[in-house]
Amino acid sequence: MALINTTHGPLEESTLARTVHFEDRPTEFVVSVEWKLGDELVRRDAHVILKQPSVTADALVASFG
């Protein structure tokens, strides 16, 4: 019997409905886990795995002539 921390405090895992969502995006992979008590969302975790940064700095030097 595992207890899950929720908006209602710790609840038994068996009383909750758990769904896992996966999203594969160009710059990140997202795994989110939702726990519902009936229709009520009582917990949502999100894990964003960055594949590539959204920013890169180019370092440039000027040429002469």
Add this chain to the structure above:
Amino acid sequence: MANTQAMCTSFKGEVLVGAHQFGAVTLTSRTSLTAPTKDSFKAALYLVSATYNASTTAYSATGEVSGAGYSAGGIAVTNATDPSTSGTTAIWTPSASLVYTTVTLATAFDAVLIYNSTQGNKAVSVHTFGSQTVTAGTFTLTMPTNDASNALIRFA
């Protein structure tokens, strides 16, 4: 042999560790002039409605997420791996995931600001991702591979 115009790769890496100073700047003491200590960095989350971008100069609470378990200013960035160079690119990536534990962030957020909390909260970079909410849970940002193609900060 021929000369080739370039910015020296070593310089790119040295910029990341503050080895050069081209102009005057006001700094918070790094204890020693010859062997300065590393600065500390933090990571703050921002709402979808916020406008943080290349023009951002410093951390601000405006547009920052709020909710149970989240402290304004965000969390400390783990920085156990010094900047390095790979090929002709200087790279740096936090050495651990950014983990916001047991938070409720009900309003959608989609950006994290990395900033220097030692040096007056000066901004470093803004990174965006698909909008998220968290309910009584954990938000984790796993860092990309620290290489020339994927590192979080790259001077190419």
